[in-house]
Amino acid sequence: MIIESLLLQNFRRFKEERFNFDSGFNIIIGKNGSGKTTLLEAIYLLSTGKSFVTNAVQNCVNVNDDYFFIEGIFNKVSGADANPNTLSILFSRDKKIVHLNKRKVKALSEIIGKFPVIVTDYALVELVKDGPSKRRDFINHVLTFTDEDYYKNVLRYYSFLERRNEYLKNGNFTMDLLIFLSQEIYDYGRKIREKREKIINDFNERIRNIFYTIFEKESNLTIIYRPSKLEKLLDTDSLTDEVNKKRTLYGIHLDEIEIFDGEINLREFASLGEAYSIGFILKLIESELIERYKGTAPILLLDDFFSHLDEVKRDKILNYIKNNQVILTSVSIDDVSKKILDSANIITLENGSNGNN
Ligand SMILES: Nc1ncnc2c1ncn2[C@@H]1O[C@H](COP(=O)(O)OP(=O)(O)OP(=O)(O)O)[C@@H](O)[C@H]1O
Ligand SMILES: [Mg+2]
Incomplete structure (x- = not known):
């Protein structure tokens, strides 16, 4: 499974942003508080209906607003056989309204499991x-x-x-x-x-x-x-x-x-x-x-990947991953080995805006 693009509106610190992803490695670079975890949280929310950061999804609504909207375009494969699915969640007044390909989804259980992420x-x-x-x-x-x-x-x-x-x-x-x-x-x-x-x-x-x-x-x-x-x-x-x-x-x-x-x-x-x-x-x-x-291999969302492991272990793990789309966050580009950097899509976050558009 891959996510091709993500639109965030009023989602935590993001007022309105669109992100595009490659089917292989994507590296999100930004200082503390720039919104790296938030981006992964939004993808996870689309996939599971839940946040991995908070039990109160209400907290994801931008403090100056009363709703958030997330839309992701998912695909099983990239390229000619592609069959994109547009999945969105509108969260307002403690209610989630979910659409799959513009059709309203009655129960979240209809889509849970279809767009696997880890x-x-x-x-x-x-x-x-x-x-x-x-x-x-x-x-x-x-x-x-x-x-x-x-x-x-x-x-x-x-x-x-x-x-x-x-x-x-x-x-x-x-x-x-x-x-x-x-x-x-x-x-x-x-x-x-x-x-x-x-x-x-x-x-x-x-x-x-x-x-x-x-x-x-x-x-x-x-x-x-x-x-x-x-x-x-x-x-x-x-x-x-x-x-x-x-x-x-x-x-x-x-x-x-x-x-x-x-x-x-x-x-x-x-x-x-x-x-x-x-x-x-x-x-x-x-x-x-x-x-x-x-x-289909799930999307891997690796938050703060470089902070917890020594260099040898990090390289071994990243070399082991073959079939997954990877979206990885880091505070510094210096931690990323040259081999990964050469093939990766780099997204830089600055004050809640992104540099890949
Ligand atoms: N509901 C909200 N409305 C507005 N801003 C918010 C909201 N929730 C969180 N924030 C802001 O978003 C930022 C946190 O973003 P996030 O946790 O994604 O950062 P990060 O890049 O992962 O940082 P770190 O490197 O420390 O892990 C904080 O500055 C926080 O104040
Ligand atoms: Mg973080």
Whole structure:
């Protein structure tokens, strides 16, 4: 997948800007606060409906305005076989209005997964070193782009879970209702668990190999999946326990996913640079899996790529990337190796304006 151009209106510091991208490497250069992350955020928002910077999309509206508009032209390939898709989001009064090729999209789920992107930023460290929710979100993201039904099943699961938790909390329910909700959560949960098991196996089949290819070092990396005991949802003893504790105690929202190197849990022991590198490997595997399932490599949005890795690792990673469009940000052009610079499209941001038009 590639993005050919991006139009931003009232999106954070950008009043009105258009950016054009190459199908290979694109490097966005600018000082702190010039809008580099904002640009990646806008592309991510088009693809996923979410920001990777904030949970409150409202914050993306320029402080002097009351709406933002983003439009991107996406393509599976560049050149003669091109079949461009224009995707836009108008955000106003806390509502997103999405258009695909000028046609209004009724539900965001219609387009989620169609224009795959992967973002890497400092949160890669959290992916490895924080609690399991970060890794559950990551696996959810991978499956959203590799499995047609997964995202819908997760939405249904969470909507039943929320209802169940609300009833448990306020105590206003019948046992029949609770058992009905348990069964729904169990059924969707099983489907989700099966998919998670399978994709984590896919990761494990690749992780040591890719690590070795990039870093030329052996490792015993493994992702360990410990699903929460879903079956307990159908058990009357645990139901009594849940009624007493006033919340759902079992289900895929509590699954544990840990990354080990041999006996060592990286959550506890990885250095920041190591965590970042391993996080990066996970994203590269994600990219390969998306490419395999979707037939198109996702767009890689690499924020502040040069800040976290030593030069050797950076070069090895960039040399490894072959099939993806890459949009990379950096505060300085000096960090970019000559080989990459020669083939890259450079976009320079100055005070929120860009120099590529
Ligand atoms: N809603 C908004 N309205 C106007 N300006 C905003 C808004 N949100 C953020 N900004 C401004 O945008 C700038 C942040 O942009 P961004 O994070 O994209 O910079 P950056 O180039 O990635 O910087 P860094 O190198 O520090 O990562 C800040 O100057 C901030 O004040
Ligand atoms: Mg930034």
